Amino acid sequence: MVKIPECIEKSEYEKTLSSPPDTNKISPQTGDITLALAGNANVGKSVIFNYLTGSDQVVGNWPGKTVDRAEGNFQFNGQNIHIIDLPGIYSFSTFSMEEIVSREYIAHEKPDVVINVLDASVLERNLFFTLQLIEMEVPMVVCVNQMDIARAKGFEIDTKKLEKALGVPVVPTVAIHGEGLQKLIKSAVNTAQNKKKAQMDLEYGGEVEKAVKQLQTFLESEKVELDYSNRWVAIKLLENDPEINKLVESKQNRAIQLANYLALELEQIHDEPSFSIIASERYSLANRIAAGAQKQTEYKITLSEKLDKFLIHPVYGYFTSAMVIIGLLIWTFIVGNFLSELITNAMSFFQPVDPTLSGPIFAVLWNGAFGGLVAGLTLIVPFVIPFYIMLAYIENSGLLTRVAFMMDSFMQKIGLHGKALIPLILGYGCSVPAIDSTKILETKRERLLAAFAITFAPCSARTIIILSLVAVFVSIWWALALYVLDIFIIFVMGKLALKAMPGERTGLIMEMHSLRLPSSSTIIKQTWNRVKSLAYLVFPVFIVGSALIQVFYVLGILGPISNFMAPLTVGWLGLPVFAGILLIVGIVRKEFVLLTLVSFVGTNLALALTPVQFIVLALIGMLYIPCLSTISILIREFGVKSASVICIANLVTAFVVGGIVAHLLPFVM
Template identity: 55%
Template sequence: MLSHHAAAPEKKPVSRNGKHLTIALAGNANVGKSVIFNQLTGSHQTIGNWPGKTVESAKGFLDFEGYNITIVDLPGIYSLSTFSIEEIVTRDFIAREKPDVIINVIGAPVLERNLFFTLQLMEMDMPMVVCLNQIDLAESKGIKIDAAGLENRLGIPVVPTVASRGQGIRELVARAIETAKSPENTIATRPVAGEVIKDRPVPEAGRRGRHGRRRRHRRGARFRGGIDTGLTALAGLIDSENLDLDYPSHWVALKLLEGDATITDLVRAKSEKVIAASEVLARQTEEVYKQPRFAAVASERYALANEIAGDVQIQAVSKPTFVERLERLTTQRVFGYVTSVIVIAGLLLWTFTVGNALSTLLSDALSFFQPVDPQISGSFWSILWNGIFGGFVAGVTLVLPFVIPFYLLLAIMEDSGILTRVAFMLDSAMHQMGLHGKAIIPLILGFGCSVPAIAATRIMGTRRERLLASFAVTFAPCTARTIVVLGLVAVYVNIWWALALYVIDLIVMFIAVKVAVKVIPGDTPGLIMEMHSFKLPSLSVVLKQTWARTRSLIFLVFPLYMIGSAAVQTLYVYGILQPVSDFISPLTVSWLGLPGIAGILLIFGFVRKEMILLTMTVLFGANLAAVLTPVQLIVLALVGMLYIPCLSTVGILVKEFGWKSALAISAANLATAILIGGIAAKILPYIV
């Protein structure tokens, strides 16, 4: 079992009579896999990371007719190659952990593309059941699928479901258990894992119309020109060499034919003979197909997927539905941009309206908290009260009320499919920066809080893209920065300067990322993204997503808020901050033109950006205009926005990219802040 994963909230006892099962959910993205996972497991879920990988793992538990079932939700992927970490995680899990049965969730509206993945799973020779989901969506598009026919063609159980309404879920679990318990009772007689593949008769509807002739075959795609025979021979050779691999031999043979780097290295370490034989077969394949080896394999898989889909689905020619018209409208050259603006502006407007109301409510509820003066109450008390509890109150009243409504609406937009249209429309704009359309999602998230936004850069693919997107996020005006800008500038200067700071911030982000794109080596890969259909968002998926993002805030940001606040409070009380502040005064006073106290403010602000404002209020009372000139207020807000991302952001950067990258990003931010702040201090006196 997955003993190395995060412990389950309720660890079910594993019974000895085989009443415990592990089911893995596998499939493409956006086929309703998460909805099924939530349906099956309810609230019995643990969400964490795959060990050592920045890929989310979700595990849940289900009691069903006396069985204790562990359900593992594998990442949504399109193929079992090794280009993305998600694909490696899935492959390794299936091969090493050997779940009792795999439920392959496929989206009925996109049957053919989904079958490409199904065929690859079948190649791994694990007990599996196909869950034909979203049949309602398919029907609305005029697609009818013969589930029984599909079951016959694939030779594995197929259960049609509408997961969003819970239809077919019971039968799905029942057939999954049946398959796990007695795979030989299901339609296909399955070879025992590890045994040499015995060719089985094809179902009557034979391939390529060879009626009446029972061809013997392996599961999955087949090849012409004697390649099939070659593959069987290669699998035989792998068996006779006793390589002791986790994977079935014919799958290894196929992966060697494809030229899969991971498997090739694995086998090469054990048997050069097998590698040599596979190279001969690969050359033969390329001769026959006149295509690279991996393209030949992909082509044959798709040919079979196409054939099966063609046999079992009927596509009625239908007029575009209302939803389809709406989809087209959202990428139209005028309405597309209008939609994008409405989506982003609506999201921010909603966040500030709802957030403000919630924040006021919570502040009133927690109004008994007042910072104390260390001179009066003594240092220990002040550290505890101002630091730890102050950090907690700030998180509850200033961050959560804005961030939760924000994530809620964002999750609804994501699940509905509208956000992919925004990414589509803004791709060329993002290209100006050196990123592509998908980066818009973490960037928008960054308007809430940088921490979940940086976690969300995982959708970006390569490490370089993730790093660049995260760098952009560190400049995004998050809620804490907004508080500083509004509190210092909108209140004491005017709202226009506050808005101007936003614009300056975005321009700085744009330029900084453009520079980073040049500095960090590598190409910017283009956008490749599935445009899935609009659908009604699923409440369970939306809530889960909102919680997942809020969780990272509570578990990472809150502790750092509290500890960090206590730490700087301690330093302050024992008078250590003053020398540090004096030390950096050439920078803060001479270059940035700020008062001497600014050094301390900025040190506090490193823990939580809004501390810049709060500390000032504590020190100088309500009227900051009496202490700072408008120029100083603007420069302080500007520097506060741009300098080192806050402690929590540095924390997530370390977690996702390691110390070096986190330090590099922080240094770049600091340099930008000093540069821009200094320029502003020199120019602003002539403007304001």
């Protein structure tokens, strides 16, 4: 076998270490070694994963969960290795879905080796999670990554001392350049073959360690066997972990009674909750280990720290955050619209045909199926791909954490924290990637609240309606007024949703890593994996949905439905009777409202609608039920019930607000 150099160019590294792409090899085979990458967010796990697997990887969801699951294969010394990139977490609590799926995978699936990736520049903070992994007594190797950043900050890490303190192999790496990765995999393979589990030789403070050992001894004597180590279970019982309490209670209720007694003793001694006591002990131990392994040679103020003086400044920070948001909006409306125009021109050969002239079957296939394909292309290419590229840059550069930190107080008013701002902004471009990106939030409740707010944001398709109907035929000021009204509606509906979904608000807890320029290959792969999963959802929905609308049109079903809706569309909203058909076809995609209107009355829309009707129709198109692709992703992420409630809320809000505006506008215009 060719020896891989410690530092090597990325293209050579992938050729040497990675097996050729084979999408059929993702599932682990008999004899494979399974590695799991675990660690805090932003420590470089995904960089390591991408280097090792190349294009031989898939990204999906964990079974029954909405948390991303990345896995792939590569070969090393003739050995086929299956690797899982676990979500970035800070502990094994049950506060987030990411923490639950990570600890369940390690405990139940039992990977051959867990590679715990640390950020060398914040070693003490990362060791808090390392100690929890060691408590689980799993085979593991510690990867001290980003050694270059530590050196830039004036730190030197003695990995030999760290290895001696932790009792597990420790390998230094600079993953972005491929440094140390060969040694890391070699160490992981040796650990897997020797089947050596981590052992906790280090101990906590006197009374805490005494309580842990007493409870651990009781569990062993009563033969309470779980997939987790007895020491880890004992600590979790003292922390009052609800899931572990349930598991142990079903086997030995006396263990719960003993744990409660010991926890109460600790709380009386320390005068604070038991879980806080355990956390303090871990941090104290992590501090001692880090202090013994790292040496500060010379303190250097990095460029990232200099920029942070502006990015998170109490005053200037709001301006820099606003610039990031404005930049996203410019990207949304200028770049997206420019690409959309190019694609629309390229697809100009597609023109809807009249079923009475061309035949119903050809009309269904051309207007429906092929029209849906064209609609999918004009969504994915100009809007979804640029959004995901920009989102990947914001996430990986560290800008996201800064903007989220500054906007946290505002977002808390609707029950969310600052990180929810990014998906909400993306919603102004396209609701589909925006809702998909709510996965960056910690709890399902927060994701659902964010998705609910996103469905009220005027996406690019709704913007087309607003600009084409109001800005062109009324005035640009009335178009801007609709945007202002929409922001007010998002705020009000967010407050109502917050009352309808009571629950504990989650504080903003994020790793604010150093600013850095992301790797282009990481951005491309991350964007491609996200786009690929969405394309599988969007294209079938558009094609089938467009074909069904054409079938309904050919069968003459839309006309009676429109007449049935007349009391609402004509009586309450003051729109022409054909507005019912516009709203029906708009469910497939919002631009169909405008396209169908043009097909009915021609390009001079002012002959068919009054200024008030233009505004009301644009307002209804902006607020009412989301398009089919948005409904599909809502169902995929949150289930049919939640998606239905969101759609009904959109529908009711649109018709209530639209009717009020329709009755008030004649007095002000």
